[in-house]
Amino acid sequence: MTSDDRWKEIASSEEFKQLVRAKIRIIVPATLFFIVYYFALPLLVGYAPQLMERKVLGKVNLAYVFALSQFFVAWAIAALYLRAAARFDAMAKKITDSEEKR
Amino acid sequence: MIALVMFLIFVGTTLAITYWASRRSTGTTAYFAANRKITAWQNGFAVAGDYMSAASFLGIAGIIAFQGYDGFMYSVGWLVAYLTVLLIVAEPLRNVGKYTMADVLAYRLSPRPVRAMASLSTLVVSTFYMIAQMVGAGTLVAVLLQGIGYNTAVAGVGILMVVYVVFGGMLATTWVQIVKAILLMGGTVVLSVLVLAHFDFSFGNFFDAVSHVTYTEGGKQVVRDFLQPGLRFKPPYGALDLISLGMALILGTAGLPHILVRFYTVPDAKTARISVVWAMALIGSFYIMTTFLGFGAATIVGRDTIAVNGGTNMSAPLLAKALGGEVFFGFISAIAFATILAVVAGLTISASMSFSHDFYTNVIHRGVERKRGEEVFVARIAAFVVGAVAILVAILLGPTANVAFLVALAFAVAASANLPVIVLSLFWRRFNTAGAVVGLATGLTASLVLILIGPGIMGASRALFPLENPGILSIPIGFIGAIAGTLLTREPRAEQKFDELFVRATTGLGAEH
Numbered sequence: 001m002t003s004d005d006r007w008k009e010i011a012s013s014e015e016f017k018q019l020v021r022a023k024i025r026i027i028v029p030a031t032l033f034f035i036v037y038y039f040a041l042p043l044l045v046g047y048a049p050q051l052m053e054r055k056v057l058g059k060v061n062l063a064y065v066f067a068l069s070q071f072f073v074a075w076a077i078a079a080l081y082l083r084a085a086a087r088f089d090a091m092a093k094k095i096t097d098s099e100e101k102r
Numbered sequence: 103m104i105a106l107v108m109f110l111i112f113v114g115t116t117l118a119i120t121y122w123a124s125r126r127s128t129g130t131t132a133y134f135a136a137n138r139k140i141t142a143w144q145n146g147f148a149v150a151g152d153y154m155s156a157a158s159f160l161g162i163a164g165i166i167a168f169q170g171y172d173g174f175m176y177s178v179g180w181l182v183a184y185l186t187v188l189l190i191v192a193e194p195l196r197n198v199g200k201y202t203m204a205d206v207l208a209y210r211l212s213p214r215p216v217r218a219m220a221s222l223s224t225l226v227v228s229t230f231y232m233i234a235q236m237v238g239a240g241t242l243v244a245v246l247l248q249g250i251g252y253n254t255a256v257a258g259v260g261i262l263m264v265v266y267v268v269f270g271g272m273l274a275t276t277w278v279q280i281v282k283a284i285l286l287m288g289g290t291v292v293l294s295v296l297v298l299a300h301f302d303f304s305f306g307n308f309f310d311a312v313s314h315v316t317y318t319e320g321g322k323q324v325v326r327d328f329l330q331p332g333l334r335f336k337p338p339y340g341a342l343d344l345i346s347l348g349m350a351l352i353l354g355t356a357g358l359p360h361i362l363v364r365f366y367t368v369p370d371a372k373t374a375r376i377s378v379v380w381a382m383a384l385i386g387s388f389y390i391m392t393t394f395l396g397f398g399a400a401t402i403v404g405r406d407t408i409a410v411n412g413g414t415n416m417s418a419p420l421l422a423k424a425l426g427g428e429v430f431f432g433f434i435s436a437i438a439f440a441t442i443l444a445v446v447a448g449l450t451i452s453a454s455m456s457f458s459h460d461f462y463t464n465v466i467h468r469g470v471e472r473k474r475g476e477e478v479f480v481a482r483i484a485a486f487v488v489g490a491v492a493i494l495v496a497i498l499l500g501p502t503a504n505v506a507f508l509v510a511l512a513f514a515v516a517a518s519a520n521l522p523v524i525v526l527s528l529f530w531r532r533f534n535t536a537g538a539v540v541g542l543a544t545g546l547t548a549s550l551v552l553i554l555i556g557p558g559i560m561g562a563s564r565a566l567f568p569l570e571n572p573g574i575l576s577i578p579i580g581f582i583g584a585i586a587g588t589l590l591t592r593e594p595r596a597e598q599k600f601d602e603l604f605v606r607a608t609t610g611l612g613a614e615h
Contacts (some may be wrong), residue, residue: 003358004598004599006599007602007605007606008601010601010605010609010611011601011604011605012184016605016608016609019608019609020306020608023608025417028188029440030185030189031185031186031190032303032559034182034185034189035352038178038179038182038348038352039348041175041178041348042175042341042344042345042347042348043331043341043345045175045331045344046335046339046340046341046342046344046345047341049331049332053330053331055599058306058309059306059309059310059312059313059327059329060309060329061327061329061330062328063171063329063330063331064171064174065199067171067174067175067177067178068390070178070181070182071178071181071390072387073186074181074182074184074386075382075383075386077185077189078184078185078188078378078379078382079379081189082376082379084373085321085372085375089372092608092609092610095611096609096610096611099611
């Protein structure tokens, strides 16, 4: 079992810090982006109804197109994260492997 | 008749699964976490099956059929919410915990107080959500299967969910959810294709019809564009309610105990992550198709017809009847039952696990199992009790009870009490026991009080709090409670142990296998 001090050493190791920085660089912007993009929908629908009722594709209005786009944006963010996470896995594996060898 | 036959086939299949699972569910990890051997796609289907309740299949189709675009706003939130699960919660939770949401909190905080509070919050979310589903189930069965009364239906659903959970544990519950997700997706695809076929596979024709839906309102014929927002969320508070709903969905989903425990059934964090993406593919496709279900019901069946044939919740089944006749009506109705059963089974197992693992073993007996298998034994009894209570309350409330507020309440508590403390315990070194207890308590209380004095219970004109969804106020209260409680006290041990938790959450070192 890993001891208290050992956890501290890993936490302050360069490898671990790099992993954390790599994660933050992806997860924080992705989270901020999806929150802004998502809440733009109720805000615009609630406070700018004239704009959102504008027809953009035949009878289909901007409100529906924007709502539908949310699905594809969410999927795109998930796909991008999945790719980035493969890199995190490799970095994490280095740390856990060298730990299990000790 | 056909509905009854199809329903019996589903019940027979799921009981066979339960029997198969019961022979493999020996030992605590087998019973609580299916031996952590569920694969990514399986867990993705199970998460989707656990999540897409009768409220989404029947409720959303109904809201879109009656109030158009505004109903689709729910659909959007229910998918986007999974980004919170994917990016922030699923992997650290899998790496740190063992069986329940409270495991994450107890890792570096004082286990007895935080587990007691987290268990209370889990039981509140699960039982309220379950009662809403059971009342819905009872009402539906009474309409769909002539001759079976409300009480019989509620008792039947309750007994089945207890059987799945008590005998089959997490493995049976998982497979019931997978089967249900496959059925639900299949039924929804067929129904959507039939709707499009009705409009000669022309999106132009479809949206033309949606843009002038005719129905009777206050004795007069009206024609409305159903793509236009504002038919449900009306001024003066509609816009705020919409934002508040969005907050509860986006933050609440990642705090729903029955969803979180699913991530303990897979071998590692990577599988948990891929399973969330599977779930997002299914859940997203399903909610996009609510466009065809809801608007299809509005244009092909019509509001007036639905209103005199069982009301909003019958929109999807009536659409199936109009497009595919009695057989398809029976098929869609059977899927509706399957949907309810899978969700209540998931709720029952997460509630009973939390009672047994968090409250009984760790709070009362300080983490020591006095006899081998005691934890599973207590969980089985708890599942039985939870089921009996849910049946009783659903019967006492009766078929006419307004249960929509119970669903809003479950999401509000998950977002205001559970999510803040999960996130803070994972990412804030200074966070401590007082913060967790105060955060859970204030988030839970704020949600309960604001729902009690809101329009769902007091009526729109007398309500002291004008919004149906309390999230916009209760979520900040939960966070403030957690932060204030933390800052008022110091807990060096919790801060020291943060490194261990953070390394484990980030790398998976030491995670349960």
